[in-house]
Amino acid sequence: MLARYGxxxxxxxxxxxxxxxxxxxxxxxxxxLVLSAIPMLQSAFLGVSLVFMLLYIRSREFFNA
Numbered sequence: 886m887l888a889r890y891g892x893x894x895x896x897x898x899x900x901x902x903x904x905x906x907x908x909x910x911x912x913x914x915x916x917x918l919v920l921s922a923i924p925m926l927q928s929a930f931l932g933v934s935l936v937f938m939l940l941y942i943r944s945r946e947f948f949n950a
Contacts, residue, residue, distance in 0.1 A: 887932070890939040898946045913938045 899906040
């Protein structure tokens with residue numbers, strides 16, 4: 886799922902702006918790591934949260950899909 890949503894985002898909204906896409910992924914991953922340091926929000930696996938972040942951004946870009 887991460888690859889599918891990532892490829893869709895990279896093809897349309899982030900076309901020819903790969904560095905913006907990479908920065909979005911790094912910022913999202915870093916934000917999730919910071920949030921996981923809070924004891925109440927600890928999660929053993931952050932991949933699901935990263936997929937939800939991509940899904941949210943994809944749904945904002947492709948709102949008719």
